[in-house]
Amino acid sequence: MKYYLAPMEGITTYIYRNAYHQCFMPADKYFTPFLVPHTKKGFSIKELKEILPEHNEGMCLVPQILSNDADGFLATVKKLQRFGYREINLNLGCPSKTVVSKYRGSGFLAKPEELEGFLDRIYSEAKTEISIKTRIGKDSPEEFERLLQIYNKYPVKELIIHPRVQQDFYKNIPRLSVFTEAVRESKNPLCYNGDIFRGQDYGQIVEKYPKLSAVMLGRGIIKNPGLLGEIKGEEPVDAGRLRAFHDKILEDYRALDFGEKNVLFKMKEIWCYMGSLFSEGEKELKRIKKTERMKDYEAAADQLFASLE
Numbered sequence: 423m424k425y426y427l428a429p430m431e432g433i434t435t436y437i438y439r440n441a442y443h444q445c446f447m448p449a450d451k452y453f454t455p456f457l458v459p460h461t462k463k464g465f466s467i468k469e470l471k472e473i474l475p476e477h478n479e480g481m482c483l484v485p486q487i488l489s490n491d492a493d494g495f496l497a498t499v500k501k502l503q504r505f506g507y508r509e510i511n512l513n514l515g516c517p518s519k520t521v522v523s524k525y526r527g528s529g530f531l532a533k534p535e536e537l538e539g540f541l542d543r544i545y546s547e548a549k550t551e552i553s554i555k556t557r558i559g560k561d562s563p564e565e566f567e568r569l570l571q572i573y574n575k576y577p578v579k580e581l582i583i584h585p586r587v588q589q590d591f592y593k594n595i596p597r598l599s600v601f602t603e604a605v606r607e608s609k610n611p612l613c614y615n616g617d618i619f620r621g622q623d624y625g626q627i628v629e630k631y632p633k634l635s636a637v638m639l640g641r642g643i644i645k646n647p648g649l650l651g652e653i654k655g656e657e658p659v660d661a662g663r664l665r666a667f668h669d670k671i672l673e674d675y676r677a678l679d680f681g682e683k684n685v686l687f688k689m690k691e692i693w694c695y696m697g698s699l700f701s702e703g704e705k706e707l708k709r710i711k712k713t714e715r716m717k718d719y720e721a722a723a724d725q726l727f728a729s730l731e
């Protein structure tokens with residue numbers, strides 16, 4: 423089985439990925455949060471930081487593109503190839519309203535004819551392997567049958583399926599019957615993604631799909647960075663390891679020199695997920711959420727880690 427860390431805009435930045443890779447069970451593949459094509463010759467500084475090989479040493483990184491425009495996609499692929507990337511991922515899953523209203527991400531799934539035209543072009547013109555990360559439809563799971571027929575026409579390096587429709591956002595439960603249909607009918611290799619939060623969730627997926635060769639985990643790992651280790655038989659994480667991980671992320675964000683407020687914002691976003699590991703730390707977590715100064719943040723974090731010990 424291969425294990426991938428899901429791309430999560432704002433969270434799985436290169437700083438997070440490096441800290442995770444160093445402190446916990448490394449993933450077999452990492453994905454950048456989505457890049458949107460633009461007409462500038464190179465990449466913006468923010469984009470560059472994500473994709474520079476020296477920021478991603480020792481790990482297999484797949485850049486992800488969010489687009490419904492074949493020219494933009496192809497131009498971005500060319501730019502990425504200069505950095506040595508051999509696989510590019512297409513985002514057909516993002517459910518956010520601003521993205522979907524432009525028929526991108528899972529919004530593109532509502533236009534199967536245009537999607538097919540787009541895939542025709544990128545699979546015939548891009549000189550790279552292309553994997554796809556997709557939801558199962560825009561409004562209804564019934565849309566998936568047609569979408570799968572389309573995907574089956576192309577040599578998709580890997581089809582990563584998050585079996586929800588756009589309208590689900592993150593509500594409801596993954597629609598496994600649709601994933602089962604994909605397992606039966608897909609001509610391309612599949613990867614399962616969605617709601618693997620505990621070892622048991624992973625166990626149920628492998629039991630149901632014994633031939634599955636890859637899973638992608640997002641929120642489960644952000645909530646509990648020791649999850650992959652636990653799945654592979656390691657003991658649950660202890661406070662020391664979590665602390666080292668936290669401190670590395672904090673230190674690396676601080677080194678960016680992009681202002682205390684921004685560093686705090688990044689850390690608080692992670693705590694929205696990782697806080698669930700600290701059942702005794704409700705008071706400290708509230709303090710972390712409210713804090714506006716680094717000093718207060720550090721004091722609250724110290725107390726929070728002490729509560730875990």
Ligand SMILES: Cc1cc2nc3c(=O)[nH]c(=O)nc-3n(C[C@H](O)[C@H](O)[C@H](O)COP(=O)(O)O)c2cc1C
Pocket residue numbers: 428429430431432433454455456486513515516555584615616617618638639640641642
């Ligand atoms: C805050 C947030 C940001 C995300 N950003 C991206 C993204 O940039 N690209 C993408 O393909 N999916 C993105 N996703 C979706 C995740 O990659 C993943 O498909 C989803 O969380 C379901 O998997 P999980 O249940 O393991 O978390 C994002 C999800 C969240 C919650």
